[in-house]
Amino acid sequence: MDYIGEHRLPGQLGHFFLVLSLVASLVAAFAYFKSAHKDMHPDAPYWKRLGRIAFLIEVFSVFAIFGILFYIISNHLFEYKYAWQHSSRSLEVKYLLACFWEGQEGSFLLWSVWHCVLGLFLLTRKKEWEAPVMSVLSFVQFCLATMIAGIYIFGWKMGSNPFILLRDSGVLDSAPALHLDFDVSKAFRPDYMLSIKDGNDLNPLLQNYWMVIHPPVLFMGFASTTIPFAFTIAGLWKKKFGEWVSDTLPWALFCGAVLGVGIMMGGMWAYESLTFGGYWAWDPVENASLVPWMVMIAGIHTLLVYKHTGYSLRATHLFFILSFALILYSTFLTRSGILGESSVHAFTDEGMNWQLIAFMSVFVLPALGLFFKRYSEIPAIRKEEATSSREFWMFIGSLVFFLSAIVIIAKTSLPVFNKIFGSHIAPPENPEYAYNQIQVFVAIILGTLTAIGQYLKYKQTTSGFFWKKIGIPTLIAAVAATLILVFGDVNYKKETYGFMIAIWGAVVAAVYAIIANASYLWLGIKGKLKIAGGSIAHIGFGMVLLGILISSSKKEILSNNIEGAPVAVGPNEDPRDNLTLFEGIPSKMGQYTLTYESDSQHPKKELWFYNIRFKRNDGKEEFMLQPNAFVNYKGREGLMANPSAKHYWDHDVFTYITFLPNPAAEKDTAKFNTSIAKAGDTIFYSKGFIILDTVTSQSNLPEEIFGKDGSLQQAVLKVHAKTGSLYTISPKMARAKGETVALPDTLTAEGVIFQLQNVHRDNTIELGVKESAALSKFITLKAYKFPFILLLWLGVIVTATGMLMSMFQRITQQRTKKQAGA
Amino acid sequence: MKKIHIALLVLIAASIAVLISFLKTATTYDSINIAMSKPGKFVHVMAQLDKTQPIEYDAVKNPNYLRFTVFDSTGARFQVVYHNAKPDNMEMSDKLVLKGRYENDHFECKDIQTKCPSKYKDNMAAAKKEAASSTSGSTN
Numbered sequence: 017m018d019y020i021g022e023h024r025l026p027g028q029l030g031h032f033f034l035v036l037s038l039v040a041s042l043v044a045a046f047a048y049f050k051s052a053h054k055d056m057h058p059d060a061p062y063w064k065r066l067g068r069i070a071f072l073i074e075v076f077s078v079f080a081i082f083g084i085l086f087y088i089i090s091n092h093l094f095e096y097k098y099a100w101q102h103s104s105r106s107l108e109v110k111y112l113l114a115c116f117w118e119g120q121e122g123s124f125l126l127w128s129v130w131h132c133v134l135g136l137f138l139l140t141r142k143k144e145w146e147a148p149v150m151s152v153l154s155f156v157q158f159c160l161a162t163m164i165a166g167i168y169i170f171g172w173k174m175g176s177n178p179f180i181l182l183r184d185s186g187v188l189d190s191a192p193a194l195h196l197d198f199d200v201s202k203a204f205r206p207d208y209m210l211s212i213k214d215g216n217d218l219n220p221l222l223q224n225y226w227m228v229i230h231p232p233v234l235f236m237g238f239a240s241t242t243i244p245f246a247f248t249i250a251g252l253w254k255k256k257f258g259e260w261v262s263d264t265l266p267w268a269l270f271c272g273a274v275l276g277v278g279i280m281m282g283g284m285w286a287y288e289s290l291t292f293g294g295y296w297a298w299d300p301v302e303n304a305s306l307v308p309w310m311v312m313i314a315g316i317h318t319l320l321v322y323k324h325t326g327y328s329l330r331a332t333h334l335f336f337i338l339s340f341a342l343i344l345y346s347t348f349l350t351r352s353g354i355l356g357e358s359s360v361h362a363f364t365d366e367g368m369n370w371q372l373i374a375f376m377s378v379f380v381l382p383a384l385g386l387f388f389k390r391y392s393e394i395p396a397i398r399k400e401e402a403t404s405s406r407e408f409w410m411f412i413g414s415l416v417f418f419l420s421a422i423v424i425i426a427k428t429s430l431p432v433f434n435k436i437f438g439s440h441i442a443p444p445e446n447p448e449y450a451y452n453q454i455q456v457f458v459a460i461i462l463g464t465l466t467a468i469g470q471y472l473k474y475k476q477t478t479s480g481f482f483w484k485k486i487g488i489p490t491l492i493a494a495v496a497a498t499l500i501l502v503f504g505d506v507n508y509k510k511e512t513y514g515f516m517i518a519i520w521g522a523v524v525a526a527v528y529a530i531i532a533n534a535s536y537l538w539l540g541i542k543g544k545l546k547i548a549g550g551s552i553a554h555i556g557f558g559m560v561l562l563g564i565l566i567s568s569s570k571k572e573i574l575s576n577n578i579e580g581a582p583v584a585v586g587p588n589e590d591p592r593d594n595l596t597l598f599e600g601i602p603s604k605m606g607q608y609t610l611t612y613e614s615d616s617q618h619p620k621k622e623l624w625f626y627n628i629r630f631k632r633n634d635g636k637e638e639f640m641l642q643p644n645a646f647v648n649y650k651g652r653e654g655l656m657a658n659p660s661a662k663h664y665w666d667h668d669v670f671t672y673i674t675f676l677p678n679p680a681a682e683k684d685t686a687k688f689n690t691s692i693a694k695a696g697d698t699i700f701y702s703k704g705f706i707i708l709d710t711v712t713s714q715s716n717l718p719e720e721i722f723g724k725d726g727s728l729q730q731a732v733l734k735v736h737a738k739t740g741s742l743y744t745i746s747p748k749m750a751r752a753k754g755e756t757v758a759l760p761d762t763l764t765a766e767g768v769i770f771q772l773q774n775v776h777r778d779n780t781i782e783l784g785v786k787e788s789a790a791l792s793k794f795i796t797l798k799a800y801k802f803p804f805i806l807l808l809w810l811g812v813i814v815t816a817t818g819m820l821m822s823m824f825q826r827i828t829q830q831r832t833k834k835q836a837g838a
Numbered sequence: 839m840k841k842i843h844i845a846l847l848v849l850i851a852a853s854i855a856v857l858i859s860f861l862k863t864a865t866t867y868d869s870i871n872i873a874m875s876k877p878g879k880f881v882h883v884m885a886q887l888d889k890t891q892p893i894e895y896d897a898v899k900n901p902n903y904l905r906f907t908v909f910d911s912t913g914a915r916f917q918v919v920y921h922n923a924k925p926d927n928m929e930m931s932d933k934l935v936l937k938g939r940y941e942n943d944h945f946e947c948k949d950i951q952t953k954c955p956s957k958y959k960d961n962m963a964a965a966k967k968e969a970a971s972s973t974s975g976s977t978n
Contacts (some may be wrong), residue, residue: 398839412845419853423920426857430864440867442882445937445948454856522871594923655926674923675897767898796901796923 021209022095022181025069030084037077037128038165041158044070048151052254064147068139071154075132078157081164082129085122085178089115092584094212095532097185098122104217106620114227115218120351120368121164126232128160130239137789138243145263147262151245156242159375159679160679176368182212220623222644222655234282234424235306238343241308243267243341244315245383248333252386258329259395261319262830266823268316268336273819275309280812287352291672293800294571295808296564298451303428304346310421311339320415321407324474328411331392335418337383338464342425344376354431377403387625402517404479406472420458424451449511452568456518459561463525466554467493467532470540488526489535497527508569529558550824553818556811563808574606574669574799594674597628601792607633608669612641612795622649626673626795630662643672643797653773666804668695675796688784702738702784709744711779723753729775731783737766747772747783760784772806868912873940883936883945885910887928895924905944908934917944925952 025107047067051060087097090112094100102122116122140147166177183204186358189717192198195210211720221683244267244835247260282302283295296302315335318328349355353368401408412549416728434441442448455781471477471486500506501520508516533554541547575595597612601765604610611629625644632638659672691699701705709732717726728750748759760771854931868881885908888895904924909915918936928934931952938947 382931401842403841408842411842415846423853423856427860441861442865442867442937444863444865445880451861481906592921593898594901596897596901598898654930657926675901675926677897793899798895798923812855 018795019095019183019204019209020207021095026084026088026093027096027179027181030088031177032080033077033080034161034165034177034179035085035167036485037074037081038167039774040070040074040077041154044074045151045158048147048154049407052151052250054149055254060147063713067147067150067154071139071150072134074154074157075136078125078128078132082125085125086112086116087165088179092215093678094184095209097180097182097187097526098177100182100187100212100215102216102218103179104215106214107218107223108596109227109642110225111218111223114222114224114231117221117231117489119178121176123231123235124160124163125178126235127239128157128702130236131157131160131242132237132650134243137631137715141263145165145247145250145260148253149246152246152249153242156379157245163375171604172372173367178775182657183208197504210746220649221289221658224285224289225286226281230278230281230285233274234278237309238276238305238347239270240267240271240274241312241340241343242270243314244336245440248336249383249386252390253335255393257390257391258322261323261332261448262826262833264336265316265319266826266830268312268319269819269823269826272312273318273823274817275305276819277812279309279817280303280809284809287660287805290676291657291659291798293447293670293672293797293798294568295805296801298424299433299447300428301350302343303424304349307421307425307428308339308342308346310417310424311335311342314421315339317410317414321410325401325407326395326397327401327407328414329672330391330396331411331414331457333387333394335414337380337387341376341383343424344379344422348376349428349432352598353803355436376725378716403780404472404477404482404623406469406474406477409465409469409814413462413469416458416461416465417682420455423454429452449515450513453511453515453518456515456522456565458524459519459522463522463529463558463561466557467525467528469783470536470551470554479790485539486532488534489539490536492526493528493531496531497524500527504566504570506566506569519565519569523562526558526561530555530562533558545821545824547820549818549820551818552821555670556813556815558816558832559809559811559814563804563806563811566804567802567808570803572801572803574801575797582807593798595797595799596796597677601769602631604633609633612793618644622647628797630669641669641671645673645676647676657692661802663806665799668805669799669801671797671799673795675707677794688769688773689787690773690782690784692779692780692782693781699767699783699785702787703768704735706770706783707734707736708732708781708783709734711781713775720749721752724750729772729781731772731775733770733783735763735766735768745770748771749775758784869912870916871910871912874914874916876941877942880908880937880939883908883910883934883938885934887931887934888915889929893924893929897923908936908945916940918947919944920947921951925950927952934960 046069047063047070051063053068054060087093088096088102089099090109092099092103092105098119099115101116102111117126131153131222135150135157138153138525158826159678161175162176162735163175166173166180167174188194188204188208190200192200194204196202196205196210209837218306244264247264247749251257251260256456262820279302280295280425283307286292286297286302287295312335314330318332318335321328322332346669348369348529352372354369358422376629401411421599430441432440432442467489468486471482474480500523506519506523533551537543537548538549541551573593574592582836595605595610596605597610597613599612609631610680613627614628615624615626617623623644623646628640628641628643630639641662643657643660647655649656655673655676657673659670661670693699693708695701695708695710697708699708711729712732714728714730717728719726722728728748730746730748733745733747735745737743743766747761747770749760749761750757758771758773760769767788769784769786769788771786772781774782775786776782842877857930858975861914865880865882868883869884872881873879873881873883885930890910891907895903903924904920904922905917906918907915907926916917918938925931928950931977933953935951936947937951939945
């Protein structure tokens with residue numbers, strides 16, 4: 017049957033390229049494997065050429081798939097489930113890419129695209145490693161291709177196809193209006209597309225520019241862990257142990273920089289658009305991407321140790337294998353739906369769990385098997401490292417970083433543990449503290465090692481040399497850290513005193529890391545910027561540590577609601593964090609006075625902006641924050657809030673909406689209650705009482721408006737609200753041209769309308785009082801102060817810059833070496 | 839034995855100790871009856887909002903006081919007090935993960951996680967709605 021309004025061509029092309037990429041990647045993997053396996057055989061170059069051609073076809077197919085899917089989304093072809101599920105017509109163009117990676121298929125595709133880009137770079141470089149490395153990479157590509165293949169094999173669905181039609185996806189099956197004769201057992205109506213006018217749209221929380229750029233960077237980081245892994249496997253396979261380190265180092269540094277930035281961009285997205293009040297919550301999804309990065313960094317350090325001294329090659333192998341393995345594990349954790357109970361932002365289960373487990377096993381098990389099989393053949397130095405050597409402490413540092421990563425992922429894996437053993441273990445009462453109380457000690461060790469590491473020499477350091485060099489930086493750091501602790505008031509009393517002292521220790525270590533590495537730029541390498549990458553990355557790392565420590569331990573809740581709390585805060589309870597503001601009524605909050613001034617709506621969406629004026633009580637400053645919220649977005653009831661922050665160099669003031677009156681309940685249904693009163697009388701209403709002050713009458717009125725015998729009566733009322741506030745209100749009543757018009761007065765803060773309904777000759781009045789919740793326009797918000805958050809963001813940039821500088825320096829170094837060799 | 843091996847063993851032992859102590863601080867997922875049988879103990883309870891009972895929340899009076907009733911799969915129910923703003927999508931959620939302790943006559947909740955019906959089901963509902971609204975112009 018032909019359906020009206022469907023565009024089938026993009027989907028058919030998409031299907032074609034999906035299959036082509038699946039086949040081409042398998043051919044590439046196999047051909048490269050043959051070429052690498054028998055590299056002395058005369059056929060080897062032919063296999064290699066075949067591998068290369070297949071890989072290029074694969075690259076072309078993946079780009080084609082990417083392009084077609086983007087075409088479908090950007091042209092709103094809602095006959096395709098992917099476009100319908102993730103986008104809509106009202107969505108801004110800039111968020112179209114965010115729709116692309118909202119779904120599992122799109123994000124797998126993104127990952128695959130980056131592998132292609134990295135593979136193309138690899139092809140232009142190292143020829144002797146091409147076959148084994150590309151064989152591994154192509155096989156990873158093949159596995160990714162199966163994830164989006166959507167092919168049925170013996171009734172078992174492999175992968176999830178992004179080009180599936182909406183009518184084939186089952187979503188419409190139970191909608192009678194779309195079927196012939198309104199019978200869901202019959203075929204779809206040929207004009208069913210007329211009913212599919214708009215898509216389901218992108219989740220409003222993802223409608224943020226960080227969601228456009230954070231996933232590509234993060235997935236580039238994911239993809240780049242494959243390269244050190246592939247080199248490691250190639251080395252083990254061809255028994256060329258450690259010969260790959262110089263080639264791998266720039267890739268590993270690139271991976272460290274990009275993955276690190278990707279993770280922290282995720283933190284920035286969380287900070288700017290989620291409302292847990294921070295950038296990091298030790299959420300399983302966050303941990304799952306942090307841990308491979310930590311292991312990669314450990315690997316970079318042991319690799320440097322090996323390069324300079326010959327030690328730690330075995331550890332380097334293990335770290336590079338595990339870094340990639342943990343990427344696969346994190347893919348499994350976030351996409352299998354196993355985190356369901358414990359994470360806020362994991363993908364939902366798409367029924368691909370076994371495939372994900374297979375993806376993981378097919379790499380991890382053989383890789384570890386090969387590693388242990390070859391373990392004794394991997395060269396290692398028997399002689400012990402001197403405790404005064406740089407390599408000894410670098411190894412210790414890497415080991416601590418690695419073990420800390422393992423501890424984090426083990427804690428994160430609680431849901432997996434529960435699933436396997438059928439247990440019901442839940443995270444501790446304070447899950448963040450459970451991580452922090454351990455990681456603070458890791459920060460102390462790593463901060464200190466980062467500080468002294470470069471002042472130690474490889475092989476051996478004489479204590480005279482060491483102290484002469486590091487003496488002055490140590491002294492400066494000690495003074496700086498003391499000043500910060502004394503004047504910075506870094507006192508985190510929520511947990512134990514031991515924890516507070518550990519935080520102090522970590523602050524000292526972080527300051528030491530910054531100052532010692534900054535000094536090293538002059539003392540160690542005499543300002544030669546070319547080779548300063550390492551020191552700069554370490555300065556950045558110190559800044560990140562310090563930023564994390566200060567911003568988290570000095571985070572303050574500004575919106576503490578002191579007034580009107582009916583129950584006292586108990587010893588173990590959190591403070592009351594939410595504050596309600598009425599439109600136009602200033603409320604005090606800490607050192608600020610807040611006024612909810614107005615709100616406005618986005619021209620196209622159900623997105624509301626709330627203008628809140630922050631005025632410092634000392635009158636020195638005034639600014640406006642504009643947190644926003646999606647209200648009943650696309651018919652989905654509820655509120656999705658985005659925070660807003662005012663940035664200073666040393667802190668952020670951060671606020672978001674936690675509650676809004678339900679707009680649906682705002683319909684005015686209450687009626688006026690009429691009371692009769694004369695001056696001095698008291699009228700009660702539910703939120704207080706009213707005293708009638710005076711009643712006045714005016715009769716000398718302009719005739720063109722009021723007519724001949726016009727008059728205007730006015731009652732002045734004093735309203736004593738239960739909250740202790742006193743208001744003066746004056747409803748009026750006009751008699752004009754024979755008609756009576758009531759001019760009611762509204763007391764917004766209390767949600768009451770007063771209507772003067774009649775005035776008798778003896779000046780008794782009939783007063784209508786209407787109470788309505790809808791009148792009191794209010795918002796409830798939370799506000800925080802984050803000190804020194806800028807230091808953290810800066811630290812991330814500095815670290816990444818340092819790593820990229822090192823990467824370029826290593827690339828040049830290698831090139832010059834090669835030229836010298838040739 | 840090399841110093842580095844000693845360091846390795848010490849650090850691995852420390853990591854294991856950390857994980858064991860983590861398991862000791864870990865809590866449990868419990869049913870309402872079990873949570874009620876151990877008052878004062880911090881637990882995770884998975885339950886459903888009882889929509890027949892009132893949800894007490896007035897942001898105007900006190901934005902930090904929420905009281906509602908939940909029940910779980912065994913049919914047991916209790917009242918929950920949460921000293922925070924009302925989670926926006928609470929009424930729509932099909933499951934609530936409540937973290938806190940049972941005290942006196944109610945569950946004192948420190949944190950609520952709302953689990954909404956999966957996106958897919960949402961889609962179904964939306965599609966049906968849309969389909970229903972488009973029936974007007976169609977005769978066949």
